[in-house]
Amino acid sequence: MNFIQLEYFKKTAECGNITMAAKKMFVSQPAVSKQLKLLEEELECKLFARRGNRLALTLEGELFLKHAKEIVSKVKNIKDEINFSRKKVSGKLAIGCGAVSAKLLLPNIVDKMIKEYPDVEVSIFEAETNEMRELLESDVIDISFSAEDLRGGSEKKIEFKEIFSSELVLVCSEKCALARMRKVSFEEIKKYPLITYTPDTGVYRVLVKALLENARIILQSRYSETMLVYIEKNLGVGIIPEYIARLKSLNGIVVRKLDTDIKIHMGINHDVSKPLSPAARIFIELLSAEYGK
Template structure:
């Protein structure tokens, strides 16, 4: 039976009963009395000519037909909700809340100008920003707390879709009192020999993709090729901690170049590492595969597709 041949409200009633697992709780959620709700369920089953729920004294159990109908009910409800939202947008303009997750080392580079332009175009849109390491951002996507994440590769392509960007070099961040090679905006890797270095670490998370990414692995390999072992005095997943410690002359922070904008107007010195250039993993904008994205999220994602 096609959707328009039955009352839409009965589909909503049925889905609520399944979600609550109890007609009494469903009636309370729907703000209606229990007998009318039971009657609507009965009418729906008669209309479909099939039993959707097995009833006993304590709970309700979906029949095989009920399981199929429940899945289709969710699809119908989502289509209707999306249509209502779209009609609202047409009449009132684009609105809603955009939930974005990002790692701090990329937020300052990829987001501000795009957020500024997006908000100028759609002033009714609000923003919720979440920060964390890549595993944390992927967990938030899986839990549907956020719709769009900004991380560094690798990711699990079975779970996520992505728009990736070119890889970028690491830079050495130091205070003026610890400056090396004052005549240049770059620094040879060998000049960091014996210097106290502070590195970013991505901790293992609880998401389906939990690979631990460590800047030190790349740096150690490059240093080994030059015949020395780096003096790593600190590892942290918190970018601001490394930059703060660098400003206090504790050590030299090794961060991706895009993170230079994290502290505007800083007195810190940022020097690209050369001979060899040490590259950070590529940035990417990611979202959960197969998940419906809100109109706001789709519009914002377009900023990265071009």
């Protein structure tokens, strides 16, 4: 058994097709088939079973895949770890995040990371919550930074590390009657048209039971900027994280506290079966230093 066989097996399991796996690894299909055959002969079991046009993992294949992923990840991480011990960080770091984080929270961190560690190749994937879970599970991204713990419903062991929490606040036009109140209740908010985030966002999920079930929603958007345009025109009121209200210029809009303490929790999700690379650890340290408690 060798590392090449493990890589070929892992990629074939991901693709469900030897030809597609071979293309992605820039090798020939017979080369992949030969190594998989040798691997099955050594293990004395079948790792794949054909299901129509696809290859599905057998029970033995499922078990072997778990170990193969860990080994491939650790071997690929050896060079990065050695460089890290010599105070030199290199490698690739793929980060998943939502639209708000991509625009407001990560640009300064990414800029600092690239300047201080030029040998690290950083890439950002803007995605919805469900997409980020899939990207983590398929190893497209190394970590995700989001307002939601992705552990629920995941087959993998996903760990969530909170970086900071932010209370939710009301934002409304300075012309709105709610602007004259110091604190606002949900009962008062329900009297007004609501401008909110889309269902794939963490804020929406936090609010859905408390407010949204009986609310008159006139706009749903993934982007705070879009919401604020409508709010400024007094077409409705919205609830956003306090850090967004603090980081943005709000012309003609006032911020008011809710009479109920509701928070969202921003943090890092990663697969614990895969060790965090030195680059990922440094990125998390930079995030914590900038936004941590």
